[in-house]
Amino acid sequence: MMLLAFNSFLVAMLSVPIVTLISHRWRKGRALPAALLMGSLVVGTAVAAVGFWRGQRFQVDISQVASFSFALSMDRLSAFFLLLICSVSLPVILFSSSYIPRHYSGARRHWLWVLLPLFLTSMVLVVTSSTPFAFLFGWELMTLFSAGLIVIDGDSKQRRHNIFIYLVMMHAGAAAVIGAFLLFLPHASNFAQMRDSAALMSPLLRTAVFLLAFAGFGTKAGIVPLHLWLPRAHPIAPSPVSALMSGVMLKTAVYGLVRFAFDFLGSGPSWWGYLVLFAGAVSGLLGVLYAIGEHDLKRLLAYHSVENIGIIYLGLGSALVFTANHSSVWAALALTAALLHCLNHAIFKSLLFLGAGAISDAAHTLDLEELGGLQKRMPLTGTVFLIACCSIVGLPLFNGFVSEWLTFRSFLAGSEMTNLSAAIVLPLAAGVLALIGGLAAACFAKVYGVGFLGRPRSGEAGRANEVSLPMQAGMGALATACVVIGIFPGLVLRSLGALTEELLPGAALPPEATSLTVVLPWIALFVLVLVGGFAGFKRAKKLTATWACGLPGLDERMQYTSPAFSKPLRKVFSRVYRAERTLEVVPGDPPYFPVSISYRSVRTTSFEKFLYRPGVDAIVTAALRLRRLQTGNIQIYLLYIFAALIALLMFMRWA
Amino acid sequence: MGLFETAAAKALASSGVFLFMTVLLIAAAKRISTCIALFSVQSLIITAQIIAVSRMHHSTEGFVIAGLVLSVKVIAIPYVLYRIVEELKAPRDVSSSTSSSQSVFIAAGLILLSFFAVRPYVGVLGGDQAMLAAAVALVLTGGFLMVSRKKALMQVVGLLVLDNGIFLAALTTTFGMPLVIEIGIVFDLLMGVFLMGLFVFRIRDTFDHLDVSKLRRLRG
Numbered sequence: 038m039m040l041l042a043f044n045s046f047l048v049a050m051l052s053v054p055i056v057t058l059i060s061h062r063w064r065k066g067r068a069l070p071a072a073l074l075m076g077s078l079v080v081g082t083a084v085a086a087v088g089f090w091r092g093q094r095f096q097v098d099i100s101q102v103a104s105f106s107f108a109l110s111m112d113r114l115s116a117f118f119l120l121l122i123c124s125v126s127l128p129v130i131l132f133s134s135s136y137i138p139r140h141y142s143g144a145r146r147h148w149l150w151v152l153l154p155l156f157l158t159s160m161v162l163v164v165t166s167s168t169p170f171a172f173l174f175g176w177e178l179m180t181l182f183s184a185g186l187i188v189i190d191g192d193s194k195q196r197r198h199n200i201f202i203y204l205v206m207m208h209a210g211a212a213a214v215i216g217a218f219l220l221f222l223p224h225a226s227n228f229a230q231m232r233d234s235a236a237l238m239s240p241l242l243r244t245a246v247f248l249l250a251f252a253g254f255g256t257k258a259g260i261v262p263l264h265l266w267l268p269r270a271h272p273i274a275p276s277p278v279s280a281l282m283s284g285v286m287l288k289t290a291v292y293g294l295v296r297f298a299f300d301f302l303g304s305g306p307s308w309w310g311y312l313v314l315f316a317g318a319v320s321g322l323l324g325v326l327y328a329i330g331e332h333d334l335k336r337l338l339a340y341h342s343v344e345n346i347g348i349i350y351l352g353l354g355s356a357l358v359f360t361a362n363h364s365s366v367w368a369a370l371a372l373t374a375a376l377l378h379c380l381n382h383a384i385f386k387s388l389l390f391l392g393a394g395a396i397s398d399a400a401h402t403l404d405l406e407e408l409g410g411l412q413k414r415m416p417l418t419g420t421v422f423l424i425a426c427c428s429i430v431g432l433p434l435f436n437g438f439v440s441e442w443l444t445f446r447s448f449l450a451g452s453e454m455t456n457l458s459a460a461i462v463l464p465l466a467a468g469v470l471a472l473i474g475g476l477a478a479a480c481f482a483k484v485y486g487v488g489f490l491g492r493p494r495s496g497e498a499g500r501a502n503e504v505s506l507p508m509q510a511g512m513g514a515l516a517t518a519c520v521v522i523g524i525f526p527g528l529v530l531r532s533l534g535a536l537t538e539e540l541l542p543g544a545a546l547p548p549e550a551t552s553l554t555v556v557l558p559w560i561a562l563f564v565l566v567l568v569g570g571f572a573g574f575k576r577a578k579k580l581t582a583t584w585a586c587g588l589p590g591l592d593e594r595m596q597y598t599s600p601a602f603s604k605p606l607r608k609v610f611s612r613v614y615r616a617e618r619t620l621e622v623v624p625g626d627p628p629y630f631p632v633s634i635s636y637r638s639v640r641t642t643s644f645e646k647f648l649y650r651p652g653v654d655a656i657v658t659a660a661l662r663l664r665r666l667q668t669g670n671i672q673i674y675l676l677y678i679f680a681a682l683i684a685l686l687m688f689m690r691w692a
Numbered sequence: 693m694g695l696f697e698t699a700a701a702k703a704l705a706s707s708g709v710f711l712f713m714t715v716l717l718i719a720a721a722k723r724i725s726t727c728i729a730l731f732s733v734q735s736l737i738i739t740a741q742i743i744a745v746s747r748m749h750h751s752t753e754g755f756v757i758a759g760l761v762l763s764v765k766v767i768a769i770p771y772v773l774y775r776i777v778e779e780l781k782a783p784r785d786v787s788s789s790t791s792s793s794q795s796v797f798i799a800a801g802l803i804l805l806s807f808f809a810v811r812p813y814v815g816v817l818g819g820d821q822a823m824l825a826a827a828v829a830l831v832l833t834g835g836f837l838m839v840s841r842k843k844a845l846m847q848v849v850g851l852l853v854l855d856n857g858i859f860l861a862a863l864t865t866t867f868g869m870p871l872v873i874e875i876g877i878v879f880d881l882l883m884g885v886f887l888m889g890l891f892v893f894r895i896r897d898t899f900d901h902l903d904v905s906k907l908r909r910l911r912g
Contacts, residue, residue, distance in 0.1 A: 671847075672789075672838070672839050672840070672842070675835065675838045675839045675847075676839045678835070679832075679835040679836065679838075679839050682831075682832070682835060683805065683832070686805065686806075686809040686828070687805075687809075689809065689812075690808055690809050690811070690812065
């Protein structure tokens, strides 16, 4: 039954592109691809939900037919990530069903409907594969299809440059992932074999596997300093695609790391954990700090993806540290927190990107300096955006709180460890997480305050209207999920507990996790009663104009701007930004009245300057030298082949 | 053992030597038409080997392949190449970058190298050492011809010699490939020669010469 449903899900997904190409001439068939895609995602969600909650397993093996080892299978871990992919992309596609026809026409629209299902299918392939070949097949396609989706929005020189960086870094990451799989040779025909052979590997080889997987999946996840592509590639995609890339695609990298670190390798020395913990702390801090400095909404959100991946890595790292110290109960808590944060981030980050799409749909800009006052003009979008903001900064009763609180709890438990380094490092990480949370709160206060409150800063923002119904429905569904998980985390936590018990033998969720599921609904009820009471209590209202410091009236230029709001924080962390400021003053005749003043502040990305530039320069120099090999003479090329042939013969004879 | 079987065994034993002679002669040849003739002779020797092998193994398939090779490699391709040489009305020397005597020495060196290279595999793969060495030598000489001769037609001849070598290797180690594959390869080769013939004419018409060493504008 499950198998049949899963197969029909895959077939339905793959049929969407064909249906798109057939139906596009037929006027009534315009809605068909979206409907079919949503239908198949519903089936996929159902399969994943049954697999996740009941723990059912099944396998699709076509190795016999295909003559290479290609098999898909589902265990609880796969089911969880499949659930994440399908259930989050369902509202995103609902949103797109109205967003895409409004913004794209002709060939570009067809391409979107062709590539979207293929992109989703490639992610499904990644999380359900049970052979390295199937995994890498899906992994590569995922990169290519997402790059294709970015190209749909145009291919100006700047965009091409960004896509190029995206592809180069993804291929470098994929090379590391392939390397990690190759180290399992000759026992690498499927995941079960790899699991068994990992136990027999030498410690050095295990470390090599772990480091390759860490680097490879880290590139895809966008941990600092491998995050360079993320703020370039995500903002330039169509908004629903950004939602899928940031919300869903990044999680496949987390899946890969969990698969390698917990499923294949089991446990390792505790420095693996410290490495992941450090990467998470750096990514989280720098991600949120860079986000504060951004004024383009989608770039800002992309940097927040770096931050949230950092939080997930903090959880994974502490789980690894606990496992290395044989404290599997706390390891289970940390791992559960990390996985739950994957789901939560997928939900609220997709919602935020869809909100950005709705804003650009209504106000035709994503520059915070030109927005403002949108809450009154787009009440539903504003409300769901506020819910997403509350979730991402981890306020209680929203889903981000649950996972971040569990992560905190696992860090604080670290102080009870007998191992001294763990007892020192883990509570320190709690401090880092708290700082990240506070900075994120500041950042989203800025986003919501500047974007949705106050007065519109441009005519476009003033003329904004609420978006269409399917778009509202898509965002509403995600916002509901934020609140439901925030109040009833037990829905997911119990099955996640079962999942971590499968990954970490001998573990069980500590009572801290279950107590949360009991307390939160009561708190919600209390808050509801309190709010209801206040709303019922009628107060005398008196409307007056806002005091304008004695000026005749207020105008929108008097409002707090986004840079002004973030200035104090940027001042405190000025060492991180290293802004290059240039101030040019052309003095006038009386020096007190200059003719013009121009001010320019460029934030240098020190990673680009100090980490990537030397490497790139070395490669370009080497390529220019190697270019001499390319004489253009056909006989020289033949000579190369001939020489290689003779060298190989010699080698085989005397080696 | 009948007379025919004895003859077949003798032919097989001595054919390696004949092949080495064709290799050295092709290396020494100065005119394109001589090379084509030598290629034809070489293919004829291989045809004889196919007949001998299939006679020894009592396979009828082998005779079909022999017929194919005879008609295509011994007759059709050399004929087509001759026609091209006739109709091109271009200088007919091979314009080698190594002198005739140097080429012979290099070819001899390649033969020696192939003997060294195949020695460890004779026991594993079975088959006669001389034959296996001849196969590798044909591949290497084909490559050498393609590298050192400047005329576009000689690249075709080099490729054909190289293909003879691959064919011979398959014949000596596994007694040939399945019939379908052989037919495919032979027709592939035929089409290849036609196409390259067309290209040779295009090159001549466009650039007024056939010297591939002067075609070097396409580079990064």
